[in-house]
Amino acid sequence: MSPTLDELLAGRPAGPAVDVDRLAARVRASGRVLLVLDDDPTGTQSVADLPVLLDWSPASLAWAFDQDRPAVYVMTNSRSLAPSDAAARNREVARTALAVAAGRGVELCFVSRSDSTLRGHFPLETDVLAAAVREATGEPLDGVLLVPAFGDAGRVTVGGVHWAGADGVYAPVGETEFARDATFGYRASDLRAWVAEKSAGRIAAAAVGVLDLTVLRTDPAAVVAALTGLRDGAVLACDAVEENDLRLLAEAVLEVQRHGVRLVVRAGPPFPRALVGQRPHPPLEPAELAAVRAGGPAQDAVGGLVVVGSHVALTTRQLDRLLERRHPVRLELDVATVQGAGVSGAALAAHVADLAGQASAALGVGDVVVSTSRRLAVVDGADAALALAREVSSALVAVVRQVLTVRPPRFVVAKGGITSSDVAARGLGITRAMVRGPVLPGIVSLWEPVDGPARGIPYVVFAGNVGGDESLADVVAALADRAERGPSGAPTLTT
Template sequence: MDFATMLSRHPGARAADPAAIAEAVRRSGRVLIVLDDDPTGTQSVADLPVLSRWGVDDLGWALDTGAAAVYVLTNTRSHDAETAARINREVVEAAVAAADTRGMPVAFVSRGDSTLRGHFPLEPEVISATLRSLGRAAPSATIVVPAFPDAGRVTVGGVHGMVDGGAFTPIGETEFARDSTFGYRESRLADWVQEKTAGEVAAESVVEITLDTLRAGGIVVADALLAAPDGAVVVVDAVEEDDLRQLALGLEIAESDGRSYVYRVGPPFVRARIGLSPRPALATAPETTRTDLAVGGLVVVGSHVGLTSRQLHDLTLRRPDAVVVELDVPSILDPARAGSVLDDAVSRIVGALDATDVIVYSSRTLIRTDDPDESLAISRAVSDALVEVVQRTVRARPPRFVIAKGGITSSDIATRGLGIDRAMVRGSLFPGIVSLWEPVAGPAAGIPYVVFAGNVGGDTTLTEAVAKLAARKAL
């Protein structure tokens, strides 16, 4: 389907000043608490705090930074529904407690995947139910905005899909829709909501805010929001940043009229919602004062989507100086062999880091099962192995930098492999994608950490990311 032809049926984008949105947010005093189901949600923002723990003290630290949004890394996409629900409840309860002691109003964002994978409708439903249990008013509606234009994921006429080379592919026709844990069929968001709610929310009841409404301006958007029935699911088109900004303007008007919302969104929504302008891509990582780091950096690849495998192939081809360590997945899943496999991997990595960069990855043959829970358990076992390798490597020889490829992988490496509890997001290595964190304490303090989603970039982007960090090494 030709994307230009699709867009020709709609008005052109309507510009919106992010500074005006930022000022409205500042006047409201509202802070967004972003429950990020894997750490790749931070790739569109900069200079915001991110937490991997959600105690009241942790949320208090983040709120005290004065940021308009706080990210809480829940990693729920790697957990079963029961665990995901528990984590969501805990975060909301802690955030409300921390905010109440400071007299701060907060709103909640459930950050999901721009390719529609994850625990929906569970997570926004749990957020709403927890707020009610705490005596707060239930959100007026659930706003669903999966678009991620920087990565080619857009929604037009209520249909979500991917743009590549001028062609639009409905998301239900991509490999992501065949995900063994979070698969689906529908591309029209209203139909997807009906599918994911098992018919509890009929497609006909879903409110659609299309490009035509967005591009008529924030007041028209607000009218559409205010007309939505209480408790509705509202799905929103977006092709450009200004579409998201017009939505933000409409939301500000609706919220000033007493409405409140819980959001299920892709990565760039928060940037637009708080009036944060896109930052130039980082040329390299900040300098560190640590003097004990190795010469080489560590690249950890766990994602198995086709794009990641192509990126890994390009990296190993174009960086022949790097040491490559493959973790054989069948061996990892075999208790009799797993220990020796991990011992050998750690020995090779530690031995190589004082001379060059090291690439460690799980073998590319994906072990499939028809049982979603079993598939998730296999993913967890592979991630656990990568975490153990990183833990032991950092204790023996801290690398110059760490890049983690894949959503579950990057979360587990951050929280368990590197022990990152609190960090600041410093920006992106490429426009709107691939986030760089600065850990503020713990064993990883001073080690640049790059969160690289499995499903973003081109075939050479991982190689380019390593080159940026290697350039820092040569300074």
């Protein structure tokens, strides 16, 4: 079954347009701050002008709250962690944030931001946040909102079923390559069944509510009633297709929170934007990119560095198009060498040093791509797959760290969730940054590091599972400040 979006929405009414300025004013009046625990850095692709932390010390959280923004992002990178470690990290972030916020008189609302294709630690992470809220307030959580839709990337929820679109047609997400993920795989596309599957039956499908798209668009009182009726952390899966749907839901959330309803949100990238009343930020202009570089080590740099760790088929196609269109120097990290590091750590160190040396030299002339070898490694089980992913990411980080000390690049693009988190925190030494906005419409976030050796180097986090085949080449073209047209003569900004 591969319907078009029009076919999925047949007979569904349009909803009333939300006044975004009014929504933003209500957010400001509430005084509440969203604390977005992001399980990889790509969740910032839908927002702009917000602080992002890779360190959740009291000092860093205080700095972020002092920026007087309606949301703060904390990069937990928990999608790269084993379940016990992911739980511990979420717990530490939540407890520290609640303590710092209380000292500043700030009320928090927790958002557990994860993958719009349903990969990640659920319900573990929302369970941990619910426990933290109860511990801090003495009151139980009322409900968990499940809002994975990401219309810009082709992920929509209709009738409780989550869909992934490509080339104008949609497939139930449980039938896509994302559902075959080695670590976070699943079968269900109906979110009720998906919650039951991911909770190993602890939460029955029948106990999961669905906020239907027609109700969302036509009956605000019923939406408020559905949220108000949540008890004891019950899960409510929410339909959404477009930005206005998310804004309608955000209005209802603000209303019930005003009356004391306690919610934790599990969402894809764009719902936090609606919850703070932001409009989609247009793609950053060359002058805005130049402003990030001004006065920093990247101001006069020639070449940019692209680091590709993601192995999904879309990323490989994007990499191929980047190589064909822009002809950067391409260097490859051999995953087999990483797997054999336990036998010969010296061989891996030599391989990393060789790649870093070649990359540093080539950056003086033009752009450089350092990618993992594209052939998937054979591993036994989800834990082994996750462990290998961490080892490969560590090797990429070592390359970036060595390059940075020799020749700071004009920009850094990291492709893939684990890759982008590790490159930021360990390769570039970023602990605090500001999200400046997207490089492509609705997707691909650019950060301005405000501390560490990468201050002044534009850093782009690019999820492995978003964009079209041309998108990676489009991003590099935009960052290089050199206009490029596609075969049709139109700008090739594909989403």
